[in-house]
Amino acid sequence: MVSALLVAGVLVAVFVGYNIGGSSTGVAFGPAVGSRIAGKTLAAVLFTAFALLGGWTVGQEVITTMGSEIVAEEFTLAASVVLLFFTGGSLLISNLFGVPASTSMTAVGAIAGLGVANGTLNQGIMFGIVSAWIVAPLVAFWIGVLLGRYIYPYLDARVSFGRIEDGLFDVDRSGAIPRPRLREGATGRDVAGAVLVLIVACYNAFSAGASNTANAVAPLVGSGEIGAGVGTLIAVGAMGLGAFTIARRTLDTVGDGITDLPILAAILVSLVGATIITVLSNLGIPASLAVSMTSCIIGLGWGRASRAVTLADAAGAAIEGEGGPDLSAGALTAAGTQADGSGATDTAAEPAHGPTVGELATGEAPAGQSAASAGTSTGPVPKIGEEEPEALTSEDLFDRAATGRIVTLWLLTPTISAIGSYLVFAFVL
Template identity: 45%
Template sequence: MNVLLLAAGLLVAAFVGYNIGGATTGPAFGPAVGAGVVGNIIAAAFMSVCFLLGALTVGPAVVETLAQDLIRNPAVFTLRTSAAVLFVIGSALLLGNYAGVPASTSMTAVGAISALGLATGTLDWSVLRAIAVWWLVAPIAGFWVAGVVGRYFYPQLEEWLALEDRTRDRPLVSVRASGFVPRLRLGSSADRREMAGSLSVIAIGCVTAYASGTSNIANAIAPLYATGVIAFTPLALLGSAAVAIGAFTIARRTLETLGSDITKLPLTAAIVVAVISAGLVVFLSWLGIPASFVVIATTSIVGLGWGRATRTTTRPTATDGEGPDPVDGDPDSVTATPELFDPTTTARVLLMQNVVPVVATVGAFVLFRFGPLFEF
């Protein structure tokens, strides 16, 4: 065993995990941060712990898919090729993080590993087709479910939850650092129902972060695990630690993009987005599919913003000479609500989420098909 190649592989795996932390913290806790429930530091802490739990419990199933099933002959995963695959994945994800857009780690990783299989003639097309089908179905489902909720049910949910949309000088939930064990401190200005809703946003974000760990840990360690040199648990701990570092550092830009730039999310909207995206990701992870986590979350946010922007409301009828007059004498005439998401930012997010996986796939294929250091 080449110790230098092993060290390089571990370093690159940590590099991928670092970028995963930057890419996936935004979709998990962007709604909570954008709604003023928690700050970036608390979001990163919750992300780190829940990601680790997901990686150690359900994560092995998705690792097996990428390390054993997608490539018919796992022998092509040498230390050299594994390090190269991980380097391509990490570099592509870094491109998305630099642009402030949470690129899909699963699409990027599957693209790079599939390029290796294609270059070596060992790609299992049936497994790739099954993954691709779910990648198409899940984001569309997230968009339309969120859109329907935003268009037809959002006012009722807002009334039922009774969560006040307010601008806060500090997050509603913060950490009290006194003593050896940090404790959550709840804002004194919030009533009981608003606090319950805020804690629900955090809880759902934790579930989403857990689901991210079940799926995305494979993107950081599957190529190295396929070599058989290191067991799963040490690799999972390494990958999760790197994710935590990314969550505390470069995730700030994606938190801003997903929580503020695309749509101004009040607490009710944050709960809707988190429930939909977490549910779909957990379902895909249960099936063993490397879920396109950030795409599902992003399309859910866009769908909710679109649904709310196109929602129609009834104008009040003037009965005493005050208030707006009905249009054309029709007291039931309607008008669309203002647009609540930024189309420019949305287009940039969707574009980069497709560009990054393409860059990884094409780059990996060229490297393994024509690179002088790789002969199969």
């Protein structure tokens, strides 16, 4: 007979997975839904399918780490319920503050609290996990810097993403068998752009499943009450339920992390973040996709702004103690620059190439644009050192106060989870 405690544990795990699915779907499929490449229902279907693929393959390594390696003992069923309670509680707190929490960091914090209280914490494994939490955002940041300084301006000059109000395809019902066809005005290039956006979205869903499945069920699997396969199905099923329900609202706002990003920047950031998390998940290390993506966003904008000076000029200014340009992540949404015949730049404010993810999702971007188009640049990309700092830093990509609140809660929620878990297991259980 199934015990009431096991039922409670499964319900808490479903609650955790439900919230993960609601938030992760918006981050993964925001650009695709906003640009009318996919509807919300298709986004939920694809998210669930690829999250299951990620959880069933790479995610098994993370379940093993969190379920049996962080602490050198088997979880009891009561301990599993308490750990999942702290993970779910952290999600609730972060949602009340409107900040996406790092579920992986919070879940590991709760398990670490148990290990410290019982003297069973595997310090080597924990050191490796914490080291990865420090290194991964730094790697994401510097990849973003390199992309923003050397690659993004050239991609932005050639490709922009917009929105076709009624989608790329309709149904031809003139024959005996209805068949899909491109809408009038859509081109093969639009289809290629749409496929790219969908591939990146599905890759993000795969990464979310790989990293987050363990957050919902690892303690239950570690207790031996359910197997890893059953746990994966429970976690992904709950994530899918969140994708079909509360994620619809998340998709309307497209998540706090990417609403101000141009579609092209969102694609690059998603690729970097998902790749880092997939690699870490394959190594059995639970890590946060939101942290890696945010770090890459900051790096991408900082690298874009750094094009105002050459490396030699920056080094010379540093040696001479002179102040350099104000390098801001706002360069991604800053006014465009255009080179004239003499090589100077025109800093007159112009719209960025293509709308942002948030504009597409809220309907503020001009309708009737192609989902992807080439040749949007009005001139060659200025060389490094020839762009005006004022043009590159005209707007802020992110609110510094809000960013500070996000980082504070990223550090605070796993700390609260670890301390609360320690107190419960040291003095109550």
